[in-house]
Amino acid sequence: MPKSLPPDTPLTPSLVHRLWMAGVIPAGKYAEALDLARDDHIWAMWGRRMVLALAVGQILTGVVFFFAYNWAALPGLAKIGMVLAALVACALASRLPLPEVVRGALLFAAALLVGVVWAVFGQHYQTGADFWGLFALWAALILPWAATQKSPIMWVLWLVVAQTGLGLFMATQAAADRLPEITFAALPALALLAFEARTERIPRWFGLTALTAVLGIVTVLSIIEVIGDADTLSLPWTGTAGLLAVVAVTVLRAWRTRRDLGALSLAVGAVCMVIVAVVIDAVDVWMLSALLIAGLFAAAVSGLNACRVRS
Amino acid sequence: MSAPVKVLLDRYATDAPSLPPDTSTPWFLIGLASIGAILAGAALMMALVLLLEGADMTPEALGMVCGVIALGGGLVIGLMGKGLFLNQFSTTGAVAGQVLLAGSIFEYTDSAAAAVVVAWAVAGLAGTVLRDPLQQFLSAAVAMGATCAWVLDAETGVGLPLMMVCAVPLGLAALFTPPRRLDVRPAAYAVLIVPLVMFEPLVTTYPLQVMGALPYAAGAVWVLWPALITPARTAVAVACAVAFTGLAPGVMGALLLLAVAWRMGNRTVAGVGVIALLAFVVRYYFDVDVTLLTKSGLLVAGGVLTLGLWMVWRRMAT
Numbered sequence: 001m002p003k004s005l006p007p008d009t010p011l012t013p014s015l016v017h018r019l020w021m022a023g024v025i026p027a028g029k030y031a032e033a034l035d036l037a038r039d040d041h042i043w044a045m046w047g048r049r050m051v052l053a054l055a056v057g058q059i060l061t062g063v064v065f066f067f068a069y070n071w072a073a074l075p076g077l078a079k080i081g082m083v084l085a086a087l088v089a090c091a092l093a094s095r096l097p098l099p100e101v102v103r104g105a106l107l108f109a110a111a112l113l114v115g116v117v118w119a120v121f122g123q124h125y126q127t128g129a130d131f132w133g134l135f136a137l138w139a140a141l142i143l144p145w146a147a148t149q150k151s152p153i154m155w156v157l158w159l160v161v162a163q164t165g166l167g168l169f170m171a172t173q174a175a176a177d178r179l180p181e182i183t184f185a186a187l188p189a190l191a192l193l194a195f196e197a198r199t200e201r202i203p204r205w206f207g208l209t210a211l212t213a214v215l216g217i218v219t220v221l222s223i224i225e226v227i228g229d230a231d232t233l234s235l236p237w238t239g240t241a242g243l244l245a246v247v248a249v250t251v252l253r254a255w256r257t258r259r260d261l262g263a264l265s266l267a268v269g270a271v272c273m274v275i276v277a278v279v280i281d282a283v284d285v286w287m288l289s290a291l292l293i294a295g296l297f298a299a300a301v302s303g304l305n306a307c308r309v310r311s
Numbered sequence: 312m313s314a315p316v317k318v319l320l321d322r323y324a325t326d327a328p329s330l331p332p333d334t335s336t337p338w339f340l341i342g343l344a345s346i347g348a349i350l351a352g353a354a355l356m357m358a359l360v361l362l363l364e365g366a367d368m369t370p371e372a373l374g375m376v377c378g379v380i381a382l383g384g385g386l387v388i389g390l391m392g393k394g395l396f397l398n399q400f401s402t403t404g405a406v407a408g409q410v411l412l413a414g415s416i417f418e419y420t421d422s423a424a425a426a427v428v429v430a431w432a433v434a435g436l437a438g439t440v441l442r443d444p445l446q447q448f449l450s451a452a453v454a455m456g457a458t459c460a461w462v463l464d465a466e467t468g469v470g471l472p473l474m475m476v477c478a479v480p481l482g483l484a485a486l487f488t489p490p491r492r493l494d495v496r497p498a499a500y501a502v503l504i505v506p507l508v509m510f511e512p513l514v515t516t517y518p519l520q521v522m523g524a525l526p527y528a529a530g531a532v533w534v535l536w537p538a539l540i541t542p543a544r545t546a547v548a549v550a551c552a553v554a555f556t557g558l559a560p561g562v563m564g565a566l567l568l569l570a571v572a573w574r575m576g577n578r579t580v581a582g583v584g585v586i587a588l589l590a591f592v593v594r595y596y597f598d599v600d601v602t603l604l605t606k607s608g609l610l611v612a613g614g615v616l617t618l619g620l621w622m623v624w625r626r627m628a629t
Binding site for chain 2: 008009010011012013014015016017018019020021022023024025026028029030031033034035036037038039043044046047048050051052054055056057058059060061062063064065066068069071099261262265266268269272276280285286287289290291293294296297298300301302304305308
């Protein structure tokens with residue numbers, strides 16, 4: 001038996017491959033050994049969820065296409081009534097004693113249909129309302145569902161809708177000129193704070209997605225402030241301050257918990273991107289820029305790898 | 312030692328040598344190192360181009376010189392360097408060198424075959440020397456892409472589907488009966504994925520699309536074989552394979568990737584499979600030449616059928 005196998009080593013496909021390379025598994029038995037290492041229960045559950053998501057996605061897209069066709073023979077009120085009926089049916093069905101995943105899918109469908117109702121309403125009555133208002137109303141109406149359902153997918157939908165509304169408002173409305181650009185990072189930052197407060201109850205992917213969104217926004221703002229014209233922004237240096245704050249919190253958290261190096265890598269990567277922008281902007285010699293960038297990333301990756309080994 | 316490992320070793324093991332080290336690295340570190348390597352490599356390439364600008368060279372010669380320097384630099388750094396960043400830096404150099412060399416050879420000789428030979432030679436050399444999974448995947452993907460482009464350029468029509476008839480069994484064989492000396496799984500994934508990405512958009516004749524999808528359909532049934540232990544399941548799988556091959560050939564390739572991901576227990580390939588599946592399903596509905604109303608009916612019908620499949624699967628599981 002292999003002597004270097006540590007106790008309690010889990011049987012994974014990667015270990016099977018290492019055992020194969022070491023000659024432990026006989027020729028022709030590689031696929032059979034992989035079958036032993038796989039957790040079929042988890043794969044089947046994942047597969048069923050994917051199939052359900054594909055089914056719900058197709059049906060909802062079909063509904064959207066139906067109303068996008070703008071069937072002239074169908075009266076406007078009938079169209080709105082049909083979507084409303086589908087919405088109510090989905091919402092009520094989500095209260096039935098069905099499996100959790102089905103109820104979640106039904107409520108998600110209902111939340112999407114709220115947007116379709118407004119689109120059909122606008123199509124029929126030509127209200128002339130701004131798009132941002134449609135998204136804001138949509139976000140406001142599905143907020144109670146997101147709050148009560150406690151489903152990360154539902155919260156992602158709410159964040160996407162609300163963020164789109166906010167983005168459209170900031171891009172098109174004169175009243176938004178007084179809002180600092182950093183406002184655009186507010187909703188993802190709130191989501192990140194919620195994740196930090198309930199780390200054990202909210203999945204890690206949700207936290208990483210929120211962190212990526214926050215870092216993306218503050219990094220772009222910081223680059224504009226550092227190498228562009230900071231005075232063009234309503235509230236200068238908020239991007240850089242936000243970036244430093246997020247990085248500080250992430251580093252502190254990684255240092256205290258000795259885990260979640262994925263989040264730390266994202267934060268370090270964001271800082272590296274700002275420094276790269278400064279290097280490219282300030283250094284005229286490409287060879288020197290290359291060396292500085294290589295040194296920066298080599299140091300960052302080595303540091304993170306050392307943290308990983310230590311933790 | 313955990314119980315599952317003991318079961319496995321009891322079943323197969325005799326006296327075995329100690330294990331090769333576990334060289335797996337988290338994806339986020341590889342990602343960060345790759346971004347840094349690409350940025351630094353791009354700046355270095357810019358410096359090199361500016362340096363050679365005054366040497367009065369044709370663009371092809373400039374490309375070849377840059378390619379040789381990038382490839383050579385990548386190989387040397389890979390041989391000398393220890394560390395994650397240097398590994399990714401050497402990978403960037405090797406792949407950039409491969410692209411530049413193959414591209415310049417094509418421009419210089421006007422021969423796609425020569426470019427393909429160079430691309431495969433560089434992929435083989437770099438793969439053997441560097442032994443880095445990402446480098447192996449990227450180099451094999453570049454070489455496979457060049458081969459597909461060559462076959463398409465020859466305008467034989469049947470060429471690319473025929474190539475897939477060869478590529479799918481080759482890729483599956485490399486995955487499920489891998490050599491012990493060199494881990495060729497990344498190259499095998501490239502051999503399976505690249506023709507799939509290229510064939511449906513580029514092979515526009517319907518019978519040829521079906522011909523290209525057939526090896527993927529057969530491969531998916533073969534990979535899923537351990538799960539298809541009853542005649543009913545086998546019949547359903549074969550019916551699905553036939554239906555998808557006829558309706559949306561690319562979907563069959565995505566399903567093969569998902570089947571491979573399940574059999575190999577590889578979540579990354581599962582992610583690629585999901586993206587491919589979504590892309591081919593969207594492409595199918597986008598390309599169907601009907602009104603939005605009919606498309607809506609098709610989508611709802613497809614959704615209901617998929618929902619039925621989900622219900623059957625769920626019932627089987629409980």
